[in-house]
Amino acid sequence: REAYHTEAEHVYVITLSSHLSGSYNSAVLGMNLYREKYGKKQIHVIDSESASCGETQIVKKLVELEEQRLSFEEIVKQIEEFRSNVHTYFVLDNLETLRKNGRLTGVKALVASTLNIKPIMAGDKGSIVQRGQSVGMKKALRRMAEIVLEEAGDTKERFLMITHCNAPDRAETMKKLLMEKAEFKGCLIMDTRGVSSMYANDGGVIVTV
Incomplete structure (x- = not known):
């Protein structure tokens, strides 16, 4: 509630996918409590339906929209549409955290860990x-790059973001694989942070376009 107590006229919150975390519900609750105590304010809580660089994609777009001096209502409309068109993909070395938290419905976590099979995963509405x-991380990264290029469509107006958990070489490999085959508005490589690091575990690589 108090985090919303700021001089900013427009307040935005971008949370981890509501399918992975309770942070979206907490942010909405905080917004409602703020309005009860302090009155109405232009606040918008965005379920990123993604994680890590997927959230960063939304932040970057929000800055662009605010710099255009659009109305709050128009920014909300455009950012929700933008969020729905961000593609998220990832390959992890270790699926245990996701498995233990019940986030891997339909993914063969145990087979993957015992046979060194690396599932290439994606976000589908969170x-x-x-x-x-x-089989193996090198082949998985190449296959993920192929899937990204197959599904992302025209990438010329898309910004490529890659996050990694203690795996800078893998992130650079992904960047090379993608930028050799497609043109992007730009590329940003970052370390994971917070709960995204916990889910990714050492070696995880996340790609959003």
Whole structure:
């Protein structure tokens, strides 16, 4: 509630996918409590339906929209549409955290860990779905790049973001694989942070376009 207590006229909150975390519900509750105590304010809580660089994509777009001096209502409309068109993909070395938290419905976590099969996963309206699989991380990264290019469509107006958990070489490999085959508005590589690091575990790579 108190985090909303700011001089900013427009307040935005971008949370981890509501399918992975309770942060979206907490943010909405905080907004409602703020309005009860302090009155109405232009606040919008956005379920990223993603994580890590998926949230960063939304932040970057919000800054662009605010710099255009659009109305709050128009920004809300455009950012919700933008969010729905962000594609999220990832490959993890270790699926245990996701498995223990019940976030891997439909993904063969145990088979993956015992046979070194790496599922290539994606976000589908915030839920995790499997797009493919490969034996070993190198092949998995190549396959993920192929899937990204197959599904992202025209990438010239899309910004490529890659986050990694202690795996900068893998992130650079993904960047190379994608930028050799497609043109993007730009590319940003970052470390994971917070709960996204916990889910990704050492070696995880996340791609959003």
